Amino acid sequence: MLAAxxxxxxxxxxxxxxxxxxxxxxxxxxxxxxxxxLKWHDSRWVICRHCGESYxxxxxxxx
Numbered sequence: 001m002l003a004a005x006x007x008x009x010x011x012x013x014x015x016x017x018x019x020x021x022x023x024x025x026x027x028x029x030x031x032x033x034x035x036x037x038l039k040w041h042d043s044r045w046v047i048c049r050h051c052g053e054s055y056x057x058x059x060x061x062x063x
Contacts, residue, residue: 003033
């Protein structure tokens with residue numbers, strides 16, 4: 001949500017020809033989006049308490 005807001009604000013400022021802030025906002029938006037994707041990816045993995053193996057909620061074995 002925050003990433004989409006920052007990206008939208010960057011596009012609006014770019015259209016209005018305000019040169020300084022769009023690049024900073026776009027970079028911040030991409031950073032927030034990448035952190036959200038990493039958090040989502042990490043939340044899919046579970047570690048077995050007994051054997052220590054990792055697996056997803058769909059039952060596939062981890063690396």
